[in-house]
Amino acid sequence: MSTSTTVEPTPPSSLIPSLPDDVALNIIARVPRCYHPILSLVSKSMRSLISSPLLYTTRSLLNSSQHFLYISLRLPTSPVLRFYTLYQNPTKPKSLKNILVPLPLIPSTSLAGSSFASLGHKIYVLGGSIADIPSSHVWSLDCRTHTWEPAPNMHVSREFAAAGVVDGKIYVIGGCVVDNWARSKNWAEVYDPKTGKWNAVPSPVEIRYKWMHASAVIDGKVYAMADRHGLCYEVKSGSWGTVDTDLDNGWRGRACVIDGVLFCYDYLGKIRGYDVKEGIWKELKGLEEELPRFLCGATMANLGGKLIVVWESKNGGSKEMEIWCAEIEVKKDEGGELWGRTEWSDVVLTVPTRSSIVHCLAVTL
Structure with missing residues (x-):
């Protein structure tokens, strides 16, 4: 008579022995x-x-979430956008404390002119062109596991569109030629991750410009800076308008918003902030010794209320260039002046020359 033995399944081990x-x-x-x-x-x-x-x-429930910076670069040695996250380890020596760590490659060929949005634990890469042909594809990066997956396509192919997140939804504006009914109707779209669908956002015909060179969200409004002048869309009322002339003339490069103030660099390469309520530009003081005198080309992000500035530093005829990053505490004094205090400034990555910073943004995990 043959007998068989039953192998009992091994119960899953507890996370910490002796603790529930x-x-x-x-x-x-x-x-x-x-x-x-x-x-x-x-x-x-x-x-x-x-x-x-x-x-x-x-x-999140325990208020233990942290803010993390993600940066995309275009390298001459890579056919696709390269994504990195800033790894900050307090146990490492200063030279290794702040470094950019490469992430898995996005499963797409080279994208130029993509837009980016951070929503929840995901980063969305919206459209862009492949071999000069605009795309409607959307990719999302799950920042918990650093895995890529396709998201629902937009109705319209876009490159150099404006993008912003308001009330848990992604809004994209422009970046397409309005030469048919579909593109005209969907010149602006909104994505709801709860339904997984894109829907058209009604817009007046006279504002449908093609390219957007910058965007930001301030007080529930999506600001889209076009080649001719800027627009803003108020989500709550569904109304469109133009931006103040001073904001339009002074906005340069990729900006970020902290406490209702939009920060970017001016034509002299210094950081300035535009207070929408006051309607004026102010220089961010207190940074004269910590940052380069000329910051033109820098990229900025709001990292948990701190101003993050990322820039390229080329060393003469060297075959390599440095990516620098600085974290700055910003505040407004009693007189309304803007002041900054640099908490740290470091080289976070060395890359081949002719590399360029595409975008940076923050995610809370």
Whole structure:
């Protein structure tokens, strides 16, 4: 007579021995994310938790979420956009504390003129052109696991469009030639991640310009800076308008908004802020010694209320160039003047010459 033995399945290991998993989850959720790679080596259960939505939901409920910077670069040695995240490790020496870490390649050929938006734990890459042909494709990067996946396509192919997030939805404006009914109707679109659908945003015919060179969201309005002049769309009322002449004339490059003030650089390469309520530009003072005198070409982001400035530094005839990053605390004094204090400034990556910064933005995890 033959006998068979039944192999009992191995029960999943607990996250922390001798502790209930719900208690362990509350402990692990408080651990800074820079230590997650080490925690993932502890056990299979821990590795599974580190990449699960449950951990990030718990971190949010416990107010333990952190802000992370993501940067896209165009390298002469790569046919696709390269994405990096700023890795800040307080345990490392100064020379290694702030570095850009490469992420998996986006599964798309070279995209030029894409727009970018950060919504929840995802970064969306919207449109762009492939071999000079505009695309309607959208890719999303899950910043919890650093994995790429396709998102629903826009109704219209776009390049150099404006993009902004208001009330959990992504708005894209322009970036297309209005030469048929479909492009005219969908010149502006909105994406709702809850339904996974794009819908047209009604817009007057006379404002439908082709290219947008910059965009930002201020007080529920999406600002889209066109080649001729700027536009703004107020989401709550669904109304369109033009921007103040001073804002239009002074906005240069890729800006960011902190506490209702839009920061960018001026024609002399210095950082200035535009207070929409006051309607005037003001120089960001206090940075004369920490930053280069001429910052033209810099890219900026709001990282948890701090101003992040990223710029390229070319070293003469060298075959390499440096990507610099600075984190700046900004505040307004009693007289309404803007002041900045540089918390740190570092070389975060060395790349081949002829590389360029495409975009940077922040994600909360």
